[in-house]
Amino acid sequence: MPLSTVICIGMAGSGKTTFMQRLNSHLRSKKTPPYVINLDPAVLRVPYGTNIDIRDSIKYKKVMENYQLGPNGAIVTSLNLFSTKIDQVIKLVENKRDQFEHCIIDTPGQIECFVWSASGSIITESFASTFPTVIAYIVDTPRNTSPTTFMSNMLYACSILYKTKLPMIVVFNKTDVQDAEFAREWMTDFESFQNAVRDDQELNGDLGMGSGYMSSLVNSMSLMLEEFYSQLDMVGVSSFTGEGFDDFLTSVDKKVEEYEEYYKAERERILKAKEEKEKKRKEKSLNRLMKDLGLGEGKKATDGNESDSSAEVISDLEEGEDDGVVERDEDEGVEREYTFPGEERTQGEVNERDTPDLQKRYQEALERVSKEASSETAENIARHIRQ
């Protein structure tokens, strides 16, 4: 079996850490110990042995102090710092490819800090492009017996599936307290869920939910969720008793197969499209610089003398006309305001059409573009300027 990654995501208190602890001991009891990573910088105590722990390299409290941040900001910043080293982390795990079947990853309780941050995406992407990767979305079963809470949680899971584009298993945890059969029924039988919504409304006072747009909103959302449910597996587990963990592992194997069959090709297609887009963006940046300088390819392109390879460049110039101003998305007659006075001045200067000081414009344009440009683009710029 090749090494696969399981990333545990779930709302605060859903039981991710306890689930990780049980999964770890379950796999150990089967003589296939996992490679364990903790990505929660704020956790005080990790109740299982970890191979990589974000807390070893990043001190959450120090991040809070040094960057004057609140708890969530400090988690995001810690993840940002950690993600700068992600290639090293991936190498470490890759070196263990032959020794482990599973790499299990715990994430911060503040779900949005991981799922919606750039660093969370970088970390997830890095694993997913190296190993078959599955998301285990942990749900606190006793807290999700109300159909409205259940639906909100499922919508969140759906948004994660959409964001990560990775196979997902919804894990209903704490089944020792509340059986997950109701969830299975709601996920497989649309009518039973609708009945539960209706009963809930009657029981808790209608508040206008049974009629009008709220009712039709609930209906359409549950229809949308039906499609979502068809994409995923669900298992009920108890991290306390260990019940359901064999089912979970069977589900992981199934999702890994799906990853290889479907998700991998889809991911590669998306990555290729991204690369293409990035390449075009770089060309565009370089051309903007040339245009600002009134030099080289940009000028040639305006003259219409450029070869095929600059087709992108020509259309860009047509869009911008020859007013010498760098286009901005925000330029739609909206007054642009800046939080920092210093920034306002700098940006204002950049946009001045009649700045006579060419040297200054050159400097600004160079700085602006070089921020965006890759080293490859920077080399092109340098070569061009030398010419």
Ligand SMILES: Nc1nc2c(ncn2[C@@H]2O[C@H](COP(=O)(O)OP(=O)(O)OP(=O)(O)O)[C@@H](O)[C@H]2O)c(=O)[nH]1
């Ligand atoms: N009864 C029962 N309680 C559980 C189970 N799993 C976790 N818990 C309890 O749920 C609470 C939260 O568990 P954690 O593992 O800390 O949850 P978490 O998602 O890691 O929490 P954060 O990191 O704060 O987001 C704890 O009190 C656990 O003891 C379970 O399977 N059954």
